Amino acid sequence: MAAKCILKLYVTGQTPNSQKAIKNLKKVLAMELKGAYTLEVIDVLKNPQLAEEDKILATPTLTKVLPPPVRKIIGDLSSIDKVLLGLDLTVEKEMAKTV
Amino acid sequence: MAKKLTKVASGIPGFDEISHGGVPKGRTTLASGTSGSGKTVFSAQFLYKGVKEYGENGVFVTFEETPVDIIKNTNSFGWDIGKLIKENKWAFVDASPDEADNLEVGTYDLGAFLARIEYAITKVKAKRVVIDSASALFTHFQDPGIIRRELYRLTYRLKQLKVTCIMTAERPVEDGQISRYGVEEFVSDNVILLHNRLTEQGERERTIEILKFRGSSHDSQEAALIVGDPGVSLYPRPKPKLTGKGFSEKISTGIKGLDKLFHGGVYKNSTTLITGASGCGKTVTTLHFIMEGAKQRENSLLIEFEESPGQLYRNAASFGWDLKKHVDDGTVQLVCHYPEDLKAEQYLKIIQDLVIANKIKRLVLDSLSALQRIYDERKFRQFVIGLNAFLKMHDVTSYLTNTTSQLLGITAITETHLSTATDNIIILKYVELGGQMRRLLSVLKQRGSMHDKELTEFEVSSEGVQTIGPFKGIENLMSGSARRIQVSFGDEEQQEQAERDFIGEAVAGRI
Numbered sequence: 001m002a003a004k005c006i007l008k009l010y011v012t013g014q015t016p017n018s019q020k021a022i023k024n025l026k027k028v029l030a031m032e033l034k035g036a037y038t039l040e041v042i043d044v045l046k047n048p049q050l051a052e053e054d055k056i057l058a059t060p061t062l063t064k065v066l067p068p069p070v071r072k073i074i075g076d077l078s079s080i081d082k083v084l085l086g087l088d089l090t091v092e093k094e095m096a097k098t099v
Numbered sequence: 100m101a102k103k104l105t106k107v108a109s110g111i112p113g114f115d116e117i118s119h120g121g122v123p124k125g126r127t128t129l130a131s132g133t134s135g136s137g138k139t140v141f142s143a144q145f146l147y148k149g150v151k152e153y154g155e156n157g158v159f160v161t162f163e164e165t166p167v168d169i170i171k172n173t174n175s176f177g178w179d180i181g182k183l184i185k186e187n188k189w190a191f192v193d194a195s196p197d198e199a200d201n202l203e204v205g206t207y208d209l210g211a212f213l214a215r216i217e218y219a220i221t222k223v224k225a226k227r228v229v230i231d232s233a234s235a236l237f238t239h240f241q242d243p244g245i246i247r248r249e250l251y252r253l254t255y256r257l258k259q260l261k262v263t264c265i266m267t268a269e270r271p272v273e274d275g276q277i278s279r280y281g282v283e284e285f286v287s288d289n290v291i292l293l294h295n296r297l298t299e300q301g302e303r304e305r306t307i308e309i310l311k312f313r314g315s316s317h318d319s320q321e322a323a324l325i326v327g328d329p330g331v332s333l334y335p336r337p338k339p340k341l342t343g344k345g346f347s348e349k350i351s352t353g354i355k356g357l358d359k360l361f362h363g364g365v366y367k368n369s370t371t372l373i374t375g376a377s378g379c380g381k382t383v384t385t386l387h388f389i390m391e392g393a394k395q396r397e398n399s400l401l402i403e404f405e406e407s408p409g410q411l412y413r414n415a416a417s418f419g420w421d422l423k424k425h426v427d428d429g430t431v432q433l434v435c436h437y438p439e440d441l442k443a444e445q446y447l448k449i450i451q452d453l454v455i456a457n458k459i460k461r462l463v464l465d466s467l468s469a470l471q472r473i474y475d476e477r478k479f480r481q482f483v484i485g486l487n488a489f490l491k492m493h494d495v496t497s498y499l500t501n502t503t504s505q506l507l508g509i510t511a512i513t514e515t516h517l518s519t520a521t522d523n524i525i526i527l528k529y530v531e532l533g534g535q536m537r538r539l540l541s542v543l544k545q546r547g548s549m550h551d552k553e554l555t556e557f558e559v560s561s562e563g564v565q566t567i568g569p570f571k572g573i574e575n576l577m578s579g580s581a582r583r584i585q586v587s588f589g590d591e592e593q594q595e596q597a598e599r600d601f602i603g604e605a606v607a608g609r610i
Contacts, residue, residue: 012210020205044211048218051211055197057239059210070198074240075205086202 005037005087006066012059013045017076021060024077032084064088104315107155107227107263110148111141113333117318118309123289127254127264128312129233131278132293137305137324137331138267141293142229143169144330145265146189147178155226155263156188158219162235166191176330190219194235203241209249213256220260228262234269237280251285277310288313293324299475304442307333323444334444336481350496353391354384356566357525360542360551365523368494369546370487372467374501375527380538380559381500382406382414384527385463387563388498390420393430397460400432400453400495402446404469405502408435418563432457438469443482446470450486454493462490466500487520522546532573540566 009025011018022041029037044051044059054063056072064071064087073086106121115121122128122145132138146157161169169191170180183189192215220228230253236246257264266286268278273296277283283290290310298304306321322335349364358364365371373381389399403411408426411433415422425431432453441449453459464486471479483499490497499521524543529536540557542550553569 010211012208012214015208015210017206017208024205044214048211048214052192052215052218055193055195056211056215057194057209057236058207058212060207061211071200071202073202073204075203075207078205082202082204086204 004066005033005064007037007039008054008063008065009039009041010044010051010054010056010059010061010063011041013043015059018060020076020078021062024080024083025062028077028080028083031080062087104312106315107149108153109145110152111144111331111333113322113335114307117307117320117322117333117335118312119316119318122263122265123312123315124263125258125261126289127257127266127287128289128291129266129268129278129283129287130291130293131268131270131283133270133273133295135303136270136293136295137307137326138293139164139169139231140173140326141307141324141331142231142265142267143173144176146227146229147173147180147183147330149227150183150188156223157227157229158190158192158216158223158225158262160192160194160216160219160228160230162194162230162232162239164231165195166193173330178330187223190223190225192216192219194239201239206245208245209236209253212249213253216253217256217260220262226262228257228264230264230266232267232269233282233286234267234279243280246280247285250282254286294321298478300473323442325442325445334442334448336444336485350395350397351391352384353387353389353394354564354566356555356557357384357540357542357564359566360540360553360555361523361545362549362551365496365545366547367496368491369522370490370497370499370520371523371525372499372501372521373525373527374503376503376529379527379529380540380557380564381502381527382411382465383418383559383563384525385465385498385500386415386418386420386422389422389425389431389461389463390415392461393425396430398430398432398457399425399461399463400450400457400459401434402450402462402464403433403435404438404464405466406435408433411435418561429457432459438473443470443474443478447482447485447489451489454489454495459493459495462495462497464497464499466502468500468502483520530570532570537570539570540564 009021011021025039029039042050044056058074060074060076062073062077062083069088071086071088073083077083105124106118107124108121109115109118130138130142143159146159149155149157159169164172173180180189184191194212216228219225233250236250237243240246254264268282270277271279273294277290277292289312292308292310294306294308296304296306305324305326307324308321309317309319318335320336322333325332325334348367349361350367351358351364352361373384375381385401389401392399406414412423422431426433434449434453450462454462467483470482474482523545526541526543528539530539538557538559540555542552556567556570558565558567
């Protein structure tokens, strides 16, 4: 079981990309992390200073704050395997599956 | 008539001149250049001066250097960006590289980037924005199609926000495409190019050029860009205009015998080239000219590349002239430099400023050959032509000296590009005669007037230059080894031809 995971997802209002990213991410989280995470969804239009602090350029951007290393995944997260790889949270069976 | 585009003052000395008023207001202007061409400092100054001098607050979006580095690096210009940030007049959008890896999964846009810029603009009520550089976005992200679209969206949004923006772009090589990724095609109607070339002399030369300002006029020539203290300055190339008022009045050279050869002195606002070997009397001839100016209450400017002020004062004192007094009371402006100290454009700027500020009527530049030694031919010609045009426009009568390496005789020459720029040519030289070194002076050319063509002997005494009289009955003087002849000088035609040949040689500085 992975350690508690802290995630932030930066989105731009209600754009299709943002909606898709939220949906895809929830799917991944439900499947793989089973509640062992906190997720903060940040709308850059409402909180641009948070995007400035975290140096976010693209939306959607998913950042994994904890556990280290810090990772950023850009895009609508349309590939679950790649998201898992990118978050560096994959367990062995996932690795085996993608290889 | 088409609607005129308004411009905002750039805060970069010289830029408003070549851009006919500044940076297009409310638009994005692309500043593209190779690495080291001065893009960052150019755009930073636009922003900094915008705040300090024009009350227009600014947002700096940085992709390469961190805000801390920019603040530190511009400290040397005496800028305090940190203070402006505290006063809420300047904001950074920090897009400099960070540690985290970026992985792209699916499609995205730059919504966060745009939101950050807009937030910063609102926060400091910015009127100016710098994005340094647009090219970096293409290296941050994998999909150039998305970046193009988003940059287009950004410039559109900036226009709506009515800010004036300079966006820099990387140029892979000089004289190649305008910018990497063709940023200019979708970003901007206004393109500035910054060049960084190696001259034939092996020096780095930075220049700037306005490629296009849609719907607005600008100069098409390159201007030198110099990063110094404090900040960036441009030195636009002189625009030679033949606006000289034409010759009518003559002024004294301060040497009686020379005035006589010129049939009453040199024309006002003419340019005289004095050519001769080292030590044959050029400096004293120019001093006569300046001291005569002082007598007539005409201000002079003396640009000296060969001697220090101390040497000059001593030199003048040996002829009984108190040059220092005139320098101190402002009748004579003295500029002493190693020619290598500054670039041609900077010298030109110094001269222009001093001439205008001090109502200079007489100018001596000693020597032109010192500059010729360090500039390539094109630059040197530009300098001379630019200087001349400026001096004529301001009714300045000038002496330019040319030091030749040969003490005696004549050597072959080819280039003659100075001949069109100078109105008069005076030759000073040594001749060997009867086992003695004698001094010879000759007026080779005087545009617009008759002059005596005699080869005149002169000496330099404690009174300065004294003409003695023509060398008569002697031939081969110009070759340096004269001999006496029975008949007087050859026929007119021959002499004319000899003179023409000689002018060519003289101006090429080989006599």
